[in-house]
Structures are given as structure tokens and as C-alpha cells.
Amino acid sequence: MPELPEVEVTRRSFRDAIVGARVQSVRMGKPLRWPLGVEPQALAGRVVQEVRRRGKYLLVDLDAGMLLLHLGMSGSLRFAPEQGAAGVHDHFDMQTDHGMLRLHDPRRFGAVVHVTGEEDPLAHKLLDGLGMEPLDPASFRLERFAAGLQASRTPIKQLLLGGKLVVGVGNIYASEVLFLARIDPQLPAREVGPRKVRRLFDGIREVLALAVAQGGTTLRDFSSADGMPGHFQLQAKVYGRDGQPCVGCGRPIRMLRQGQRSTYFCAHCQK
């Protein structure tokens, strides 16, 4: 469900409401990707200072320590003054004096981990290798992006998905952005020419920024932590359109597998 825009929209939707809240209790459901790393009740009394985002991780700063939160493939967050009884897929409930933060995650690829701070070894392990932030002009630099492509033989689609060069481009946006930039997803990154590099760089920024501005949502249902639905109807030009006519040339869109993930593209428009 969540690529960068959805994670960022989620962050914005509950940040103001939760900052200053004091934790009263924490309930865990079934195991998520990793153990919480602390006894849930040990979080009682902590006060939320800030909610930040790094890649697709949400960082919830407490007055002591920090929570790293990831939505995985199927996770969603909800923050509200009142929440109903926990359902079978609600695996993390943090009750505060401002309301409850709840993670709903059927597949449980998501995570909630407590670390002592930015210097915690686990925080380093999870965050250190992350690439540039595409929505932060100070981070996402054309020269660094171009150099990163130049240094890799990996097919460009997989390099984008990997998150080590630039974060937040998920499987849908990877296909869409490559279509917009007219680049063959199978092309080794170092063979992407300067003009295409430029188009790709601009495309990533523009598409992600637009999606955030319009409240997230890619293909299916998504709602932010305050329950508002997104308004961004990404009408996918290639994703999920195997066999259907390309909006550019009318030839059939093709699907292929790259690293166990599907890629959609137009072999005529993208070369």
C-alpha cells in the first residue's frame, strides 16, 4: 500500500495531533517484522516530541528514545481520540492522552521498533544505507543521482526500487516514472544517457510531490491517520495495464519480472 507519498501524507495527518501527547499504555498484537525491543509498559509516561520521516520509515521522537515505524506492504496507521476494540490485524496500539495510535497490518511486514536514539545500533542498521530524499532539494541532487546511476550495472528499475540511491520510489511509481521519462526499465543504470537522467530526476520529484500534495493514494483504498481518503487518483499509464494499449502509441503494454516484482512498460515508447 504505502509508497513515499502515502507515508508522508500519513505523517502529516497525525503529527500535530500527537506531538505533546503522553503515552499511557501500549498493546502489541501478533509479532511484526521485529520485536518491539522494549517491554510495552516501559513506554508509559514518555512524551511525543516530533514525528519525522526517513524514506518509508516514520520516526516518532519521544522525550527519551524513539520509535521506528514501517508500514511494510499492507500497513496503515490511524490516530484518533477514540478507537474501537482491536481487530485481528491491529498489532500495535499506543494509547496517549491525546488519543490512540494504531497500526493495522494484515501481512505484518511492517514494524514498530523502539531504539534509544539516532545512535542506537539498530537505528544505524535500518537508516544508514538509505538514499537521497526525493522531496528534499538539499538531499536530492542531480549530480549525485547521475553519479549513482553511472556507478551501477543494475537495470534502472531495480536500482530505483532498491532505495540505496533514492528512497521512496516503490514498485508502482518506478514503472510510472520510467514511462514518463521514456526509459527502458531493463536498461543498465550506467547506460542511461544524460538527457534521460535529467528526465528521470525531474519525473521522480514531480510525481512524488504531486501525489503528496493531493493527499496520497495510488491505486486502491488509502486513508491517512485521520481517516481522510487521498484525492490523488494516479491513473496509472502503465502499471497493471498488461496487454492494454499504451496511451502514447497504442501498442500493448508489456509486463515482465525483475527481481520478483512486476514491471510494466511500453517497449516502443521506452528505449
Place this chain on the structure above:
DNA sequence: CGTGGCTCCTGTTAGC
């Protein structure tokens, strides 16, 4: 070290 494949888990959908 860069790279590719496997893996975690459950729900939905396509196909027989």
C-alpha cells in the same frame, strides 16, 4: 563489495 534470489504473512483475484 555489488548483485540477485529468498523470505516473512495474509488477503484478494484469476483461472480452471
Place this chain on the structure above:
DNA sequence: TGCTAACAGGAGCCAC
């Protein structure tokens, strides 16, 4: 209609 298999928006881990 019912069963089964394939597939799903992520990313860490491990073997080459």
C-alpha cells in the same frame, strides 16, 4: 460455485 495458485504497493538477509 468452489478450490487452487498466483500475486500483492517492502526490504532485510544471505549466498555467490
